Amino acid sequence: xxxxxxxxxxxxxxxxxxxxxxxxxxxxxxxxxxxxxxxxxxxxxxxxxxxxxxxxxxxxxxxxxxxxxxxxxxxxxxxxxxxxxxxxxxxxxxxxxxxxxxxxxxxxxxxxxxxxxxxxxxxxxxxxxxxxxxxxxxxxxxxxxxxxxxxxxxxxxxxxxxxxxxxxxxxxxxxxxxxxxxxxxxxxxxxxxxxxxxxxxxxxxxxxxxxxxxxxxxxxx
Numbered sequence: 001x002x003x004x005x006x007x008x009x010x011x012x013x014x015x016x017x018x019x020x021x022x023x024x025x026x027x028x029x030x031x032x033x034x035x036x037x038x039x040x041x042x043x044x045x046x047x048x049x050x051x052x053x054x055x056x057x058x059x060x061x062x063x064x065x066x067x068x069x070x071x072x073x074x075x076x077x078x079x080x081x082x083x084x085x086x087x088x089x090x091x092x093x094x095x096x097x098x099x100x101x102x103x104x105x106x107x108x109x110x111x112x113x114x115x116x117x118x119x120x121x122x123x124x125x126x127x128x129x130x131x132x133x134x135x136x137x138x139x140x141x142x143x144x145x146x147x148x149x150x151x152x153x154x155x156x157x158x159x160x161x162x163x164x165x166x167x168x169x170x171x172x173x174x175x176x177x178x179x180x181x182x183x184x185x186x187x188x189x190x191x192x193x194x195x196x197x198x199x200x201x202x203x204x205x206x207x208x209x210x211x212x213x214x215x216x217x218x219x220x221x
Contacts, residue, residue, distance in 0.1 A: 030067060032063060034059070041055055044059070045058070047111055047112070061097045061098040062094065062097070062098050064097045064098075065090070065093040065094050065096070065097040065098055066093075068093055068097070069089065069090060069093055084126075087113065087123060088123065088126050088127050088130055088131075091104075091109065091113070091123060091124070091127045092127050092130075092131045092134070092135070094112070095127070095135060095138050096135075096138070099138075101137060101138045101141060102138055102141055102142045102145065103124065103128065103135075103138055103139060103142040103165060103167070103168060104124070104165075105164035105165050106120040106121050106124065106164050106165055106166070107120075107164055109123060109124060121166055121167070124165065124167045125166075125167045125170075128167050128171075139171060140210070142165075142168055143168065143171060143172060143175070143210060144210050144211075144212060146161060146163055146168055146172070147161070147172075147203075147206055147207055147210055147212060148212060149161045149162070150198055150203060157199075157200050158197050158198060158199060158200070159197070159198040159199075159200065159203045160189060160195055160196065160197055160198070161195070161196055161198070162194050162195050162196070163194055163196055164194050169186055169196060172186045172206060173185045173186050175206060175209060175210075176202055176205065176206065179205050179206075179209055180205065183199075183201055183202045183205060184198075184199040184201065184202050185202070186198055186202065
Protein backbone atom coordinates (compact mmCIF):
# COMPACT_ATOMS: atom_id res chain seq x y z
CA UNK A 1 0.00 0.00 0.00
CA UNK A 2 1.38 3.43 -0.85
CA UNK A 3 2.30 5.57 2.09
CA UNK A 4 3.15 2.66 4.38
CA UNK A 5 6.42 3.07 6.21
CA UNK A 6 9.11 0.46 6.31
CA UNK A 7 8.44 -0.86 9.81
CA UNK A 8 4.72 -1.32 9.35
CA UNK A 9 3.19 -4.69 8.76
CA UNK A 10 0.28 -4.46 6.27
CA UNK A 11 -2.78 -5.93 7.85
CA UNK A 12 -6.49 -5.38 7.37
CA UNK A 13 -8.36 -3.58 10.10
CA UNK A 14 -10.75 -5.83 12.00
CA UNK A 15 -14.37 -5.44 10.83
CA UNK A 16 -15.87 -2.42 12.54
CA UNK A 17 -18.59 -3.04 15.10
CA UNK A 18 -21.66 -0.77 14.80
CA UNK A 19 -21.27 2.11 17.25
CA UNK A 20 -24.03 3.27 19.50
CA UNK A 21 -25.22 6.79 18.77
CA UNK A 22 -23.47 9.30 21.06
CA UNK A 23 -25.74 11.16 23.45
CA UNK A 24 -26.84 14.53 22.21
CA UNK A 25 -29.54 16.32 20.28
CA UNK A 26 -31.46 15.15 17.21
CA UNK A 27 -29.42 13.91 14.28
CA UNK A 28 -29.25 15.59 10.88
CA UNK A 29 -29.64 13.09 8.01
CA UNK A 30 -26.95 13.58 5.38
CA UNK A 31 -26.56 12.00 1.96
CA UNK A 32 -23.07 11.94 0.50
CA UNK A 33 -21.10 10.14 -2.19
CA UNK A 34 -17.45 9.32 -2.79
CA UNK A 35 -15.89 9.23 -6.25
CA UNK A 36 -13.12 6.61 -6.28
CA UNK A 37 -11.82 4.08 -8.77
CA UNK A 38 -12.33 0.33 -8.75
CA UNK A 39 -8.82 -0.34 -7.48
CA UNK A 40 -9.31 2.18 -4.69
CA UNK A 41 -12.57 0.51 -3.70
CA UNK A 42 -10.80 -2.82 -3.43
CA UNK A 43 -8.02 -1.25 -1.40
CA UNK A 44 -10.45 0.45 0.97
CA UNK A 45 -12.42 -2.75 1.42
CA UNK A 46 -9.22 -4.58 2.33
CA UNK A 47 -8.22 -1.90 4.83
CA UNK A 48 -11.65 -1.90 6.48
CA UNK A 49 -11.95 -5.68 6.50
CA UNK A 50 -15.11 -5.91 4.39
CA UNK A 51 -16.06 -6.96 0.88
CA UNK A 52 -16.57 -4.38 -1.84
CA UNK A 53 -20.34 -4.84 -1.83
CA UNK A 54 -20.51 -3.66 1.79
CA UNK A 55 -18.01 -0.83 1.48
CA UNK A 56 -20.66 1.87 1.79
CA UNK A 57 -21.85 0.40 5.09
CA UNK A 58 -18.30 0.06 6.39
CA UNK A 59 -17.46 3.66 5.49
CA UNK A 60 -20.63 5.15 7.01
CA UNK A 61 -19.38 5.49 10.62
CA UNK A 62 -16.14 7.04 9.37
CA UNK A 63 -18.16 9.54 7.36
CA UNK A 64 -20.12 10.40 10.51
CA UNK A 65 -16.88 11.04 12.40
CA UNK A 66 -15.51 13.19 9.56
CA UNK A 67 -18.74 15.18 9.36
CA UNK A 68 -18.70 15.89 13.09
CA UNK A 69 -15.08 17.00 12.87
CA UNK A 70 -15.97 19.55 10.19
CA UNK A 71 -19.18 20.70 11.90
CA UNK A 72 -17.35 21.33 15.19
CA UNK A 73 -14.77 23.36 13.28
CA UNK A 74 -17.43 25.40 11.47
CA UNK A 75 -19.09 26.13 14.81
CA UNK A 76 -15.80 27.29 16.28
CA UNK A 77 -15.87 24.56 18.93
CA UNK A 78 -12.84 22.59 17.74
CA UNK A 79 -10.41 24.79 15.84
CA UNK A 80 -6.85 23.51 15.95
CA UNK A 81 -3.62 25.17 14.90
CA UNK A 82 -1.42 22.10 15.43
CA UNK A 83 -1.66 19.03 13.25
CA UNK A 84 -1.11 16.75 16.25
CA UNK A 85 -4.17 18.18 18.02
CA UNK A 86 -6.28 17.62 14.92
CA UNK A 87 -5.06 14.05 14.59
CA UNK A 88 -5.84 13.34 18.24
CA UNK A 89 -9.35 14.74 17.90
CA UNK A 90 -9.86 12.70 14.74
CA UNK A 91 -8.94 9.48 16.53
CA UNK A 92 -11.20 10.46 19.44
CA UNK A 93 -14.13 10.77 17.03
CA UNK A 94 -13.28 7.48 15.33
CA UNK A 95 -13.31 5.72 18.70
CA UNK A 96 -16.77 7.09 19.39
CA UNK A 97 -18.29 6.55 15.96
CA UNK A 98 -16.35 3.90 14.05
CA UNK A 99 -14.79 1.54 16.59
CA UNK A 100 -17.92 0.63 18.52
CA UNK A 101 -16.80 2.87 21.41
CA UNK A 102 -13.71 0.75 21.97
CA UNK A 103 -10.03 1.69 21.89
CA UNK A 104 -8.51 0.49 18.58
CA UNK A 105 -5.34 -1.57 18.34
CA UNK A 106 -2.06 0.00 17.35
CA UNK A 107 -2.15 -1.86 14.04
CA UNK A 108 -5.61 -0.46 13.25
CA UNK A 109 -4.33 3.06 13.84
CA UNK A 110 -1.32 2.31 11.63
CA UNK A 111 -3.55 1.29 8.75
CA UNK A 112 -5.94 4.24 9.02
CA UNK A 113 -3.51 7.05 9.88
CA UNK A 114 -0.56 5.81 7.80
CA UNK A 115 1.69 5.89 10.86
CA UNK A 116 4.37 3.61 12.28
CA UNK A 117 3.69 1.37 15.28
CA UNK A 118 5.63 3.74 17.50
CA UNK A 119 3.69 6.76 16.23
CA UNK A 120 0.39 4.91 16.63
CA UNK A 121 1.21 3.89 20.18
CA UNK A 122 2.04 7.49 21.04
CA UNK A 123 -1.14 8.78 19.37
CA UNK A 124 -3.38 6.35 21.28
CA UNK A 125 -1.68 7.22 24.57
CA UNK A 126 -2.16 10.95 23.93
CA UNK A 127 -5.85 10.54 23.06
CA UNK A 128 -6.58 8.40 26.12
CA UNK A 129 -4.94 11.03 28.30
CA UNK A 130 -6.42 14.15 26.68
CA UNK A 131 -9.94 12.75 26.34
CA UNK A 132 -9.91 10.43 29.36
CA UNK A 133 -13.22 11.68 30.75
CA UNK A 134 -15.09 11.67 27.44
CA UNK A 135 -13.73 8.18 26.71
CA UNK A 136 -14.37 6.62 30.12
CA UNK A 137 -16.97 4.24 28.70
CA UNK A 138 -14.74 3.25 25.77
CA UNK A 139 -11.72 2.63 28.02
CA UNK A 140 -13.75 0.62 30.54
CA UNK A 141 -15.34 -1.45 27.78
CA UNK A 142 -11.95 -2.19 26.24
CA UNK A 143 -10.52 -3.21 29.62
CA UNK A 144 -13.47 -5.56 30.17
CA UNK A 145 -13.06 -7.08 26.71
CA UNK A 146 -9.35 -7.60 27.36
CA UNK A 147 -9.86 -9.24 30.75
CA UNK A 148 -12.67 -11.41 29.39
CA UNK A 149 -10.21 -12.83 26.87
CA UNK A 150 -7.70 -13.93 29.56
CA UNK A 151 -7.31 -17.72 29.63
CA UNK A 152 -5.69 -19.95 32.23
CA UNK A 153 -2.52 -21.76 31.27
CA UNK A 154 -3.25 -25.48 31.04
CA UNK A 155 0.11 -26.34 32.58
CA UNK A 156 0.29 -23.63 35.24
CA UNK A 157 -1.69 -21.09 37.28
CA UNK A 158 -1.04 -17.97 35.22
CA UNK A 159 -3.54 -16.36 32.88
CA UNK A 160 -2.67 -15.05 29.44
CA UNK A 161 -4.20 -12.65 26.96
CA UNK A 162 -3.08 -11.06 23.71
CA UNK A 163 -3.22 -7.28 23.34
CA UNK A 164 -1.95 -5.15 20.46
CA UNK A 165 -2.24 -2.01 22.55
CA UNK A 166 0.35 -1.02 25.14
CA UNK A 167 -1.92 1.72 26.49
CA UNK A 168 -4.53 -0.81 27.59
CA UNK A 169 -1.88 -2.84 29.42
CA UNK A 170 -0.78 0.37 31.12
CA UNK A 171 -4.38 1.03 32.15
CA UNK A 172 -4.65 -2.45 33.67
CA UNK A 173 -1.48 -1.91 35.68
CA UNK A 174 -2.76 1.48 36.79
CA UNK A 175 -5.91 -0.22 38.08
CA UNK A 176 -3.86 -2.82 39.92
CA UNK A 177 -1.79 -0.12 41.59
CA UNK A 178 -4.97 1.56 42.77
CA UNK A 179 -6.49 -1.67 44.06
CA UNK A 180 -3.43 -2.99 45.89
CA UNK A 181 0.12 -1.89 45.21
CA UNK A 182 1.49 -5.27 46.28
CA UNK A 183 -0.25 -7.15 43.47
CA UNK A 184 1.91 -8.52 40.60
CA UNK A 185 1.75 -6.33 37.51
CA UNK A 186 0.63 -7.39 34.06
CA UNK A 187 3.82 -8.32 32.21
CA UNK A 188 4.68 -9.42 28.69
CA UNK A 189 5.22 -13.16 28.37
CA UNK A 190 8.84 -13.86 27.64
CA UNK A 191 9.57 -14.61 24.00
CA UNK A 192 6.27 -13.20 22.66
CA UNK A 193 5.35 -10.02 20.84
CA UNK A 194 1.95 -9.19 22.33
CA UNK A 195 0.98 -11.92 24.82
CA UNK A 196 0.72 -10.82 28.44
CA UNK A 197 0.83 -12.77 31.69
CA UNK A 198 -1.46 -12.31 34.69
CA UNK A 199 -0.94 -13.88 38.09
CA UNK A 200 -4.13 -15.45 39.56
CA UNK A 201 -4.33 -12.86 42.35
CA UNK A 202 -4.13 -9.94 39.92
CA UNK A 203 -6.57 -11.53 37.49
CA UNK A 204 -9.14 -12.09 40.26
CA UNK A 205 -8.83 -8.52 41.57
CA UNK A 206 -9.12 -6.98 38.12
CA UNK A 207 -12.15 -9.04 37.16
CA UNK A 208 -13.88 -8.17 40.43
CA UNK A 209 -13.02 -4.48 40.08
CA UNK A 210 -14.36 -4.43 36.51
CA UNK A 211 -17.53 -6.24 37.56
CA UNK A 212 -16.97 -9.19 35.24
CA UNK A 213 -17.89 -11.85 37.79
CA UNK A 214 -17.94 -12.63 41.49
CA UNK A 215 -16.61 -16.16 41.28
CA UNK A 216 -12.98 -15.54 40.40
CA UNK A 217 -10.83 -15.22 37.31
CA UNK A 218 -11.97 -16.30 33.86
CA UNK A 219 -12.02 -20.06 33.49
CA UNK A 220 -12.73 -20.81 37.16
CA UNK A 221 -15.91 -21.79 38.92
